[in-house]
Amino acid sequence: MLSEQSAATVRATLPAVGAAIDEITTRFYDGLFTAHPELLRDLFNRGNQAARTQQRALAGSIAAFATHLVDRPDERPDAMLSRIAHKHASLGVLPDQYQVVHKHLFEAIVEVLGEAVTPEVAAAWDEVYWLMANALIAVEKRLYEEQGAHEWRAWEVVERIEETADVATFRIRPADGRPVPAFRAGQYVSVQVELADGAHQIRQYSLSAAPGAGARQITVKRVAAVAAEGADGAEAPAGEVSNHLHATVREGDVLRVSAPFGDLVLEDADAPLLLASAGIGVTPIAAMLGHLAETGHKGAVTVVHADRSPATHALRAAQEAAVAALPDASLHLWYEADAPEGARAGLVDLAESGKSGESGELKGSGGITVAPGTRAYLCGPLPFMRAVRSQLLGLGVPAADIHYEVFGPDLWLAQD
Incomplete structure (x- = not known):
């Protein structure tokens, strides 16, 4: 105080x-x-x-x-x-x-x-x-x-999966054979790489599969290298670690990886959930969804994802499989271009408030229902999360029940 x-x-x-x-x-x-x-x-x-x-x-x-x-x-x-x-x-x-x-x-x-x-x-x-x-x-x-204190451990890449033209999944396992530290769905790890100039740069990547899925995996998007004048007077392109992983890391290579951290995690309860993501923000949401399927979540699960097109939608098969495995789950997709039948065109729009039925369920546009007591988890670009949060508030979801994860510096506070 x-x-x-x-x-x-x-x-x-x-x-x-x-x-x-x-x-x-x-x-x-x-x-x-x-x-x-x-x-x-x-x-x-x-x-x-x-x-x-x-x-x-x-x-x-x-x-x-x-x-x-x-x-x-x-x-x-x-x-x-x-x-x-x-x-x-x-x-x-x-x-x-x-x-x-x-x-x-x-x-x-x-x-x-x-x-x-x-x-x-x-x-x-x-x-x-x-x-x-x-x-x-x-x-x-x-x-x-x-x-057990911070340490960098060596993890071997056992498989590389090309999810889309710009997104790759790296499945990894400890190279030293020691036990794997537990993690909760939604958490991330840091990956440290040595770049061509000798710098040891660090980036965080969400673990994109459920804790019980066997080998750990991170799913990385290639970032357009837009050079800018750095604080030390040298050019520092954006996405240099992600692009390094895409360009150089293959099966059999070894990465330096931290223990898992991150506080955007699911609570173990059967409350109704809404999981909303856009673009590469799908990674922690995919882990959460996989965890729900593995543990037999009984409550309603509404999954919302937005992407530029079906061709850029990473981990879609994993999302669909998890939704199919849950007893009360639905998947709602928005694409800015080339939306197929069953998906919606344009940007996510949940707004259309109003109560329906004796249960007090809140109806959004496109048939999405937000049940009383819903907890929401958001990940994606900041404008997307702000828009979805505003729509959920309009549908009656309390602010305390809306959780989010920002990739990179948290600019939410800086823009309030």
């Missing part, structure tokens, strides 16, 4: 800090990578830095956390903290690194705001930082304890 004195100072200075937060985070990363170039080379996503999406995500999280402290002092934004902590744990972030971040972040704040950063202001925002940092350190410590 923020002290009363600091709360008053943060409330008074939040507009000024908020107005300058984008410049502060940009200067922070520039200073951090100048002092520690190894962090950009071997820890941070160079593509996100080049596109400045990581800066926007950091700005959004800081502003959201500070606003939460002053508006709801008796609560903690656990959902936001959990999402960040899982990502940090998958990268192997350590407590000492928060001291490094603190140094360069506050140097950037002073550089941007100048004389406005009085000792009182500095002390108040220092308190905000350490409340957030210590909360993250505590969650990450628990995650490391659950996984």
